[in-house]
Amino acid sequence: MISNEAFVLGCSAIGAGLAMIAGIGPGIGQGIAAGHGAAAVGRNPGARGNIMSTMLLGQAVAETTGLYGFAVAIILLFANPLLGKL
Amino acid sequence: MSLGSIMLSSGVLNPQAVEVAKDDITFGVDGLIRYNLFGHELWITTTHISLLVVMIVIIVFAVIANRCIKKADPYKVPGKFLNLIEYLVESIDHMTKANMGEKHGLKFSNYIGTLFISILLMNFSGLFGMRPPTADYGVTLALALITFVLIHYNGFKYQKAAHVTNLFKPLPLTPINIIGELATPLSLSLRLFGNILSGTVMMGLIYGLLPKVILLLVPAPLHIYFDIFSGAIQTYVFCMLTMVFISNTFEDA
Numbered sequence: 001m002i003s004n005e006a007f008v009l010g011c012s013a014i015g016a017g018l019a020m021i022a023g024i025g026p027g028i029g030q031g032i033a034a035g036h037g038a039a040a041v042g043r044n045p046g047a048r049g050n051i052m053s054t055m056l057l058g059q060a061v062a063e064t065t066g067l068y069g070f071a072v073a074i075i076l077l078f079a080n081p082l083l084g085k086l
Numbered sequence: 087m088s089l090g091s092i093m094l095s096s097g098v099l100n101p102q103a104v105e106v107a108k109d110d111i112t113f114g115v116d117g118l119i120r121y122n123l124f125g126h127e128l129w130i131t132t133t134h135i136s137l138l139v140v141m142i143v144i145i146v147f148a149v150i151a152n153r154c155i156k157k158a159d160p161y162k163v164p165g166k167f168l169n170l171i172e173y174l175v176e177s178i179d180h181m182t183k184a185n186m187g188e189k190h191g192l193k194f195s196n197y198i199g200t201l202f203i204s205i206l207l208m209n210f211s212g213l214f215g216m217r218p219p220t221a222d223y224g225v226t227l228a229l230a231l232i233t234f235v236l237i238h239y240n241g242f243k244y245q246k247a248a249h250v251t252n253l254f255k256p257l258p259l260t261p262i263n264i265i266g267e268l269a270t271p272l273s274l275s276l277r278l279f280g281n282i283l284s285g286t287v288m289m290g291l292i293y294g295l296l297p298k299v300i301l302l303l304v305p306a307p308l309h310i311y312f313d314i315f316s317g318a319i320q321t322y323v324f325c326m327l328t329m330v331f332i333s334n335t336f337e338d339a
Contacts, residue, residue, distance in 0.1 A: 053326070060323040064273050067280030074283065078114065 008082050016076040022069025029062035113290030115222055133225065136216035140207045178202060185326065186333040194332065197236070201229070202325050209282060209317025212289070213309060218317075221283040223275070230275035233328045237270070241335040249335070274327060281320045285312030 002010075037055035041048050075081065117129035151171045158168055178199040183191035205220065212218040219225045241249035253263045289312060292305060 053322075056319060057323060057326055060277065060319065061327075063281075064277050067276055067284075070280050070284055071276060074287070 004086050005083065008086065009080070012076045012080050012082060016073040019069045019073040019076065023066050026063045026066035030059045033058050033062065113217070113286050115217070131222075132217045133219050133222040136211050137208070137219040137225070139216060140204070140211055140219065144203060144207060175199070181325075182329060185329040187336065190333065190336055194329070198325050198329060201328065202321060205229070205278070205321045205324055206318065209321060210313060212282075212286060212313045212317070218282050218286060218313075220278055221286045223279050226275040226279040227271070229278070229324070230271040233274060233331065234271040236328075237331050237335060240332055244336055270331060274324065278320050278324055281316055285316055288312060 033055055037051055040051045044051075116132045118132065118135070119130040121128055121130070151167075154168055155171065158164065164172060179192060179195050182195040182198050185191070186194060208220045208225070209218055212221075238249070245252070253267070254260050255263070289305065289308065292308065293301065296304060
């Protein structure tokens with residue numbers, strides 16, 4: 001027989017794993033940004049500094065959605081709000 | 087309650103070390119000293135300690151730099167340390183001028199420089215065995231709220247009433263505009279917090295789970311990535327986004 005707390009904790013762990021699927025999107029997005037940045041440097045090597053900073057800024061913004069998923073996973077694992085509802 | 091730890095913020099509640107299978111894995115905010123303030127139970131946590139250390143380092147650096155600049159002879163070639171300070175100030179001035187325009191740039195170089203140096207040192211403090219203060223949501227939210235206040239102060243200063251009426255510009259989109267304004271500090275703080283926290287969690291797991299022999303080799307390159315590279319990039323991004331958001335309010339709309 002599983003206790004209520006163990007059930008909630010187990011389901012929270014599964015939920016944390018599912019939340020990290022959010023990492024796929026930023027990965028693809030950052031890859032696209034880096035590829036286009038490399039192409040831009042190839043076309044115009046003189047503007048390397050500007051291209052680098054623009055690319056890093058765009059990648060950091062694209063990363064935000066992944067970090068929301070990470071925050072949800074961390075909350076589910078270490079500061080579980082559902083346990084208080086039992 | 088074993089898992090009632092407060093990872094996210096040096097909180098009002100009882101922060102405990104995260105209890106995992108082994109006892110030596112700690113990457114949560116640890117409460118060190120408990121005190122009472124107006125009937126609330128509060129804690130001095132590891133965040134406060136490392137923030138204090140970072141502050142002391144910055145203050146000592148600033149005092150030494152100030153002495154050095156005061157004693158400097160303008161007719162001689164500057165020494166090594168003076169050169170470093172000049173390079174730091176010039177690059178921050180250059181960054182603000184390039185991103186916010188010649189007219190307004192220098193007014194904000196103080197704030198951006200303070201932000202840059204303090205966030206950079208906070209992120210690097212993970213290298214010295216402290217828990218980075220930026221892996222605590224209380225710190226990053228405070229930094230983002232300062233930026234939020236600055237954005238709207240400058241909005242009212244330069245656009246006057248148009249700063250409010252711009253929210254209703256396409257009338258059906260009003261709720262989305264308001265949510266967009268409120269999401270700015272949230273995403274700004276969560277970005278810095280999430281990046282540094284993920285590095286801290288991963289380093290904590292590696293230090294706790296790997297056998298001692300492997301620990302001589304493995305963590306060094308990971309520290310380079312998580313603390314130095316990621317920390318520097320996130321510092322740059324935070325300052326850059328602050329400058330972009332503030333300079334958006336300069337245009338007449």
